[in-house]
Every structure is written in C-alpha cells, then in structure tokens.
Amino acid sequence: MFYRQKESSRSTSKSSLDSTNEANDGSPVTRATRPSPMRPLYSTTVTHTKKRSSVPGATRSMSLRKKTLVLDLDETLIHGTLSSQCRSYHHAVEIMVENIACLYYIYKRPHVDYFLKKVSEWYNVVIFTASIMEYADPVIDSLDPHRTLIQQRYFRESCIQQGCNFLKDLTIIEPDLSHVCLIDNSPASYALNRENGIPIQAWYNNNSQDEELLNLLPFLDALRFTQDIR
Template identity: 35%
Template sequence: MGNQMAYERIIENNLFMSIYTFHCRLLRCVSRFFTATTTISYPTTTRHDDYTKLDTEYTNTKRTIILDLDETLVHSTTQIPGVRYDFMVMVKMESGVMPIFVVKRPGLTEFLERLGESFQVVVFTAGLEDYASQVLDKIDRKGVISQRLYRDSCREVKGRYVKDLSMVVGEDLGSALIVDDNPSSYSLQPENGVPIKAFVDDLKDQELMKLVEFLEICYVYEDMRDAVQDLMAN
C-alpha cells in the first residue's frame, strides 16, 4: 500500500516523467524482491523524501557500473567443481597449459543484458588478462561490456590489489559504482562500493537479480553514491 501511494503521488505531481516507465517496472518487481537469505538488504523503492535527490538531467546521462569478475559474476577452479560447470578455458601457466572450469552465477546473462540497457558496463578484475579475457568472451556474447581492466590496471596496496575507479570515470565518481565481493578492492573509493555475497557453487543463488533492481534505482540519483549511503543506513 505504501509503495502504491508513493507511486500515485508521483503521477499526481507529474514528477520526473522521464523515469515514469522505470518506476512502473520497479513497482511490479517489488513483490518478488529480496529473500530473507541475503546478507545485504537493498531498498525496494526510493523513499518519497529522497525524490529531492533526483534530477532528470542526470537520468539522460549514461552512468557506469564497474563489475568484479571472480566470485562476483563467476566462480573458477582448477579442479572439476562439485556442481555442473558452464564452460572451460585453457590458461598458460609456467608449468604449461591448465584447464580452468567456470561456473556462471545464476542470472548472469539477464543481469548483464538489463544493465546494458541503461548503463555503461565495465569489468575491473584482479585476474590475469589471459584468463579473464577468455571468460569475458564466453559470458558476454552480446558485447554489453564496453571496457575491460585486468590485474595490470590494479594498484598494489599493502599486498592487496586495489581498483582505482578514477581510471574508468576520471573525477566523475558520482556517476559510477563498483560491485565487488571484496571490499578491500575498492578501498580507495569505499563510498562507491556495492558489496555482494561471494559466489562459489550455489546454483540457487539470486543475488544478481536482487542487485539489478537496486542498481536501476541508483540510476536516478544525482550522485549514485547517495544511493549506496542510503543502502548502508537501512
């Protein structure tokens, strides 16, 4: 009922008509939003008092979602996994060529396609290019991902690989978010980070479908970091 009243107020006040279709879709999706099993609670809709943060000028600007690869989009292992794997890539090692078995996170294909409708999609991984490029070729058949950054683009800080988002968006950090299961990866810009539960082999995992609903809400914030701040406050 609360969501319906907020929706009606938007129509009555003729607010932000450029995102009208988005909100209709969002409200239809609310009933199938998050399950109690998730460790992260994303808001199902934007609160009425938060509409002051929206600006139609920004909704017409392409925003950027930066995605981690391993344990965020896929799980890879040198051993045959205990669940059905989706494909295998061959990676050169010092000892020769090694097979890597890859399990895609459930919903990955739809997740990328939906993101590609509104966002510029970038993958920033600490994985080596020889491995990661092959995996990305397999999971991104439609060319949704516009930019790929690998381990050689990371900064090493106290023995950890850290991703500097300014390499992707420069100083316009309000237009970008990074999704990563490892918070230390975005420690240079923690306010831009959207955490996600690490994926290994749970074929019932629904985190990507939950996440895409939240990211679609983030799109209409003037500064997408405000959406993350609201998420953490709830």
C-alpha cells in the same frame, strides 16, 4: 443603428468572399495563391508548442545520461576452479602458468546472464578484475559473446597492489566519481573509493539457488536516476 450597419457591412463582405470562393471552386491554383485574409499565414500556436516541448525533452535526456557500473569478475559473476566440480561447468579456459598448461573450469553465478542484460540497458558496464588478462578475457567473452553488453575491460595490471590485496582506482575509468560505482565481493577492492563500493556476497559455486544478482536489480534501477551515485 451604427452597430447594425457595421454588421451588415461584415455580412456583405463575407458574402462577397463566399461568392468568390464559389466562383473559383474549380480552380485549386487560385485558392493556393489567395489565402483567406481572415487566417494568419503562420500558426504561432504550433511554433510556440514546439518550443515549449523541446525543453522537457532536453532535461530528460540530461538526467538519463548513463552512469558507469563496474563489475568484479571472480566470485562476483563467476567462479573458476582447476578441478571440475559435480555439476556441469559453463566454460573452460586453458592458460599457461610458468610454462605449464592449466585448465580452468568456469561456472556462472545464477542469473548472471539476465543480470548483465538488464544492467547494460541502464549503465555503461565495465569489468574490472584482479585476474590476469590471459584468463579473464576469454571468460568475459563467454559472458558476452556478441560484445554488446560490456563496454570496457580492465585487468590485474590496472590494479594497485597492496600486500595480498588488489585495489581498483575507479578514476581511471570515470574521473567523475558521482557517476560510477563498483560491485565487488572484496571490500578491499574499493578501498580507494569506499563511497562508490557496493558489496556482494562471494559465490564459490556452492549455492545453485543464489539470488544476490537479482536482489541488486531494484537498487541499481533506482540508483541510475540519482545526481550523485555516492
């Protein structure tokens, strides 16, 4: 009996509330200033959901922080020669060597444009070459005319010469060696950081069907998600 009386009381209260709402149906101000006592003023569910969703987002952001991909230039991305070869060259660079003008003809390795576009989406791309700046700078400009793909450039003066070899110390680019790798056709180039070196077959404009750069893309795509690149 008590239970029925309680239900009746609730019904009466709800009826009274409905009546009030109907009486004020034409007054939006009244509705805005008198929220229903049956509903909380704040949605704790929404607030809680936002806090939970922010954590995975932060984790993903940290894991997707771009690593650094260092690329050699000659015989890795291009081939330069003093003599114009049979097929058309892509660029020509004139430099002074001992007061003598030398014209270099530049040939792009097959698929280099697509390769640079893709890896620049995944990595901070750096060119590290043993060539002198007077020669290499305009060649790099021809590969990245809008300067949107390659972040930094290092030349011969940044190398360490040992005999006929030019060694490339990756710590001058990225002190954390777990976040940097070097693609170079010369293994001597990464002798100081062997675990960070990625070999590639040298290209001398002798194979128009070369696919070395394309073959590296799946590997580089996976490598960028590792905690330690070595």
